[in-house]
Amino acid sequence: MLPRIGISVGDLAGIGPEVIYKTFLDPRLLKFCTPVVYGTAAVLFDDFPADPNHEPLRFRQVREAADIAPGKHNAVSCWEDDDVQLTPGQPSAASGAAARQSLLAAARDLKAGLLDGLVTAPISKENTQADDFRFPGHTEFLTSFFEAKESLMLLVADELRVATATGHIPLKDVSARLTKELLTNKLRILLASLKNDFGIEKPRVAVLGLNPHAGENGLLGTEEAAVVTPVIQQLLQSGHLVFGPYPADGYFGTGQYKQFDATLSLYHDQGLIPFKTLAFERGVNYTAGLSVIRTSPDHGTAYGLAGQFKADETSFREALYLACELVKYRQAEAEIKPLIPGPAPRGGRRE
Structure with missing residues (x-):
């Protein structure tokens, strides 16, 4: 089965939606995973320009992760108000709230076993803070949420x-x-x-x-x-x-x-x-x-680039690839261990 990879969209005023969109314009990625974006596809992607080199990117909008379709682009609704008004490059209370809701919904489904891994788009640590979210970053939140010491x-x-x-x-x-x-x-x-x-x-x-x-x-x-x-x-x-x-x-x-x-x-x-x-x-x-797989690109929200369609999606794509690889490796190890006595054999050092 293809790994089901949840994707939290980050701060919508930043480049998160753009790098997600550009990554999945390549249909070959559907051979590696079933992507599940947490947010409303129309809000996230409808304003991006058409790419003459690719077919338009279409998502199946569903209410919950239990309804996702394997091998398709999926989007799970997770905002109370889908008519989110945003301005690229200008973080707001709305963009911070959307980032929190996307992350929390994806994390809940990952904990429930509806996803196999999670890729997080960048958040603004300052703009994401709220009375019920006091974490300096994704790492600290996920460590707490998945109860890791x-x-x-x-x-x-x-x-x-x-x-x-x-x-x-x-x-x-x-x-x-x-x-x-x-x-x-x-x-x-x-x-x-x-x-x-x-x-x-x-x-x-x-x-x-x-x-x-x-x-x-x-x-x-x-x-x-x-x-x-x-x-x-x-x-x-x-x-x-x-x-x-x-x-x-x-x-x-x-x-x-x-x-x-x-x-x-x-x-x-x-x-x-x-x-x-x-x-x-x-x-x-x-x-x-952690007990789960979580990756992210190594860059931030890049508000100064938002809305220009100039952001480089390479790091996000690499985060997706690594999440898929780690999920498959853990799944393979879980299948091997019951079949042999003692610790499962590992590959040698990569030179």
């Missing part, structure tokens, strides 16, 4: 994988948040995801230092000696291939990251700036550590 933001572009130990928090709070327990938990999630989601039997992981030159033996900071190094040594003693801490300034520029299956940065921009520099157009954000 911890999750991990993992950026993926082919063999380049960069995770962040701390996520959407102020930079001034990173040091206090970076405890041995948190770092150990994040590394264990990363190691498990590399093995269970990406088929890497014995993953090699690098950890970056927090301070310039990884602390310079305590001269420029003590977090490496007090927190990072003891955690790495403990995991090494447990048989895991975890190395570091590496000075962050030259790690990516020298290509050192190519020696590892993934890199754990210690705060948001430390990992996302080099990742987006290397792979902005094709990067995917994957939430590791």
Whole structure:
């Protein structure tokens, strides 16, 4: 059965609807998945210009996910008022409410088993806030909604994988948040995801230092000696291939990251700036550590591009591909495990 991939539309004043529309203009994607967009197709897509190279994009509008048609473009109504008035590039209370409603409806259906995976279009973290939605981003909301103790933001572009130990928090709070327990938990999630989601039997992981030159033996900071190094040594003693801490300034520029299956940065921009520099157009954000599959493009709402039909859909398309691949991998593993004693065999490290 084709993976049923739910798609939350993000902030409608941004480029989310456009990159969704452009992605599904290619009918070949229906060979990979059954897409289910959460929103009203007429509101989302009717104002986009016709493409002379493609047939018009048509969606089956349904009231609930139980009525979707396999191998077709589906849209699930999830707004109380389908006549949403929006202006591209100008976020509003209406666009924030629509983003919340789309995400909540898709997450509920994913939890109910009506979907196999979820791809989220970008939201404005500020514009999405409400009395019943106090989360700094998709990652934090989905971690809470699916009752995971911890999750991990993992950026993926082919063999380049960069995770962040701390996520959407102020930079001034990173040091206090970076405890041995948190770092150990994040590394264990990363190691498990590399093995269970990406088929890497014995993953090699690098950890970056927090301070310039990884602390310079305590001269420029003590977090490496007090927190990072003891955690790495403990995991090494447990048989895991975890190395570091590496000075962050030259790690990516020298290509050192190519020696590892993934890199754990210690705060948001430390990992996302080099990742987006290397792979902005094709990067995917994957939430590791959840019981479900969720991906998203690695860009934001791009209000400045909205309404011009100039947005690049590559990252969203890659997020869709990765969601399909991970769903199929987990499904295949679930089918294999009952047939053999002990742990299921995994593929070797990808070179």
